[in-house]
Amino acid sequence: MSMGSGSLCFKGCSVSVRPEQELGSHCRQISRRSQGPEGVRFGNHRISSLLFADDVVLMASSGQDLQHVLERFAAECEAAGMRISTSKSEAMVLDRKRVACPLRVGGEVLPQVEEFKYLGVLFTSEGKIEREIDRRIGAASAVRRGRCTGPSW
Numbered sequence: 001m002s003m004g005s006g007s008l009c010f011k012g013c014s015v016s017v018r019p020e021q022e023l024g025s026h027c028r029q030i031s032r033r034s035q036g037p038e039g040v041r042f043g044n045h046r047i048s049s050l051l052f053a054d055d056v057v058l059m060a061s062s063g064q065d066l067q068h069v070l071e072r073f074a075a076e077c078e079a080a081g082m083r084i085s086t087s088k089s090e091a092m093v094l095d096r097k098r099v100a101c102p103l104r105v106g107g108e109v110l111p112q113v114e115e116f117k118y119l120g121v122l123f124t125s126e127g128k129i130e131r132e133i134d135r136r137i138g139a140a141s142a143v144r145r146g147r148c149t150g151p152s153w
Contacts, residue, residue, distance in 0.1 A: 030077055030082070031049045031056065035049070038065040063102075066091075070105060086105050086106065091103045091111070092114070092123065
């Protein structure tokens with residue numbers, strides 16, 4: 001399934017003074033507390049965030065909705081003694097044409113990108129998977145070449 005045209009993503013990293021083992025559970029709690037009606041439809045489901053440890057992807061169907069989600073998420077982070085690392089955060093619009101979407105965190109405008117990796121998977125602004133497939137085939141071919149060119153016994 002692909003996200004609909006005009007979907008928006010924020011990829012960010014929350015940083016904290018808390019021990020690392022607590023970050024994942026805090027991010028899940030923060031995400032639950034900051035959820036609103038926003039999100040992106042995938043079939044019969046509405047997805048508003050992807051979480052892994054301290055990596056977060058927030059999703060909404062409009063720039064205004066995503067800015068609201070981001071503000072709530074930032075406020076919940078702050079209340080938990082955490083902050084969004086703007087140097088590790090970026091925004092992406094999933095659409096066939098380029099669309100500007102200036103997102104702000106604490107007065108800083110986040111860079112808008114055409115692609116980003118999340119958990120090793122390449123997401124592109126056009127929503128196409130061909131580049132990810134090509135990347136994986138290339139990686140598998142390199143491994144195979146390495147095995148074939150090793151020492152022969």
